[in-house]
Amino acid sequence: MVMIAPSILSADFAALGEGVRQAADGGADWIHVDVMDGHFVPNLTIGPPVVAAIRKVCALPFDVHLMIETPDKYIEAFAAAGADWISVHAEACTHLQRTLAHIRDLGKKAGVALNPHTPLCVLENILDDLDYVLLMSVNPGFGGQSYIPANTPKTARLRRMIEQSGREILIQVDGGVSPATIGPVAAAGASVFVAGSAIYGDKDGVAAAIAKLRAAATA
Numbered sequence: 001m002v003m004i005a006p007s008i009l010s011a012d013f014a015a016l017g018e019g020v021r022q023a024a025d026g027g028a029d030w031i032h033v034d035v036m037d038g039h040f041v042p043n044l045t046i047g048p049p050v051v052a053a054i055r056k057v058c059a060l061p062f063d064v065h066l067m068i069e070t071p072d073k074y075i076e077a078f079a080a081a082g083a084d085w086i087s088v089h090a091e092a093c094t095h096l097q098r099t100l101a102h103i104r105d106l107g108k109k110a111g112v113a114l115n116p117h118t119p120l121c122v123l124e125n126i127l128d129d130l131d132y133v134l135l136m137s138v139n140p141g142f143g144g145q146s147y148i149p150a151n152t153p154k155t156a157r158l159r160r161m162i163e164q165s166g167r168e169i170l171i172q173v174d175g176g177v178s179p180a181t182i183g184p185v186a187a188a189g190a191s192v193f194v195a196g197s198a199i200y201g202d203k204d205g206v207a208a209a210i211a212k213l214r215a216a217a218t219a
């Protein structure tokens with residue numbers, strides 16, 4: 001299974017609704033929304049009102065990646081705005097299990113995002129609380145960075161950890177995903193691929209870019 005989640009961070013913010021529509025019409029599976037607070041990462045982006053606005057133009061699942069400190073303060077607002085899948089950073093949560101349970105209590109899918117340097121062992125005791133793991137393959141904060149190769153063996157290790165646990169937890173990879181990098185990380189066990197610049201920056205358009213990623217993932 002390969003799912004493509006265009007990151008609207010790379011869309012034209014002056015025409016965000018149109019960017020979301022292009023992704024949906026172009027065959028995207030999810031819409032990936034990068035929320036940055038200027039503290040956890042050195043950039044500022046989207047808040048709940050923007051999620052609510054684009055929710056009106058798209059029925060696809062919204063996957064909201066909270067790159068923020070104190071995510072507990074904002075989870076309800078993003079859930080109410082239309083997020084379906086919500087990931088928080090392990091590095092930002094003091095009581096990670098409680099935060100994940102809160103996301104599920106709101107009827108949403110719960111995910112943990114890990115920075116490139118964060119070891120997988122932080123997941124060992126919360127597998128029951130997870131619907132997905134977001135492995136960052138760049139340091140979060142900006143689109144257009146290069147894929148960090150160490151993410152591929154990390155993905156394979158996570159796949160084994162999940163299989164050994166007997167649970168169904170999706171692996172999402174985010175950062176530097178392109179037709180040139182997606183193949184090995186798909187083979188390693190990831191199934192949800194976030195891509196920003198490779199989709200919104202493709203000269204052939206959004207639909208063609210999504211098709212190229214899907215083909216390269218399964219080649």
Ligand SMILES: O=C(CO)[C@@H](O)[C@H](O)COP(=O)(O)O
Pocket residue numbers: 007009010032034065138139140141142143144145174175176177194195196197198
């Ligand atoms: O979370 C992030 C960046 O922090 C990503 O979702 C980027 O938006 C991915 O952009 P590309 O690396 O695909 O250009």
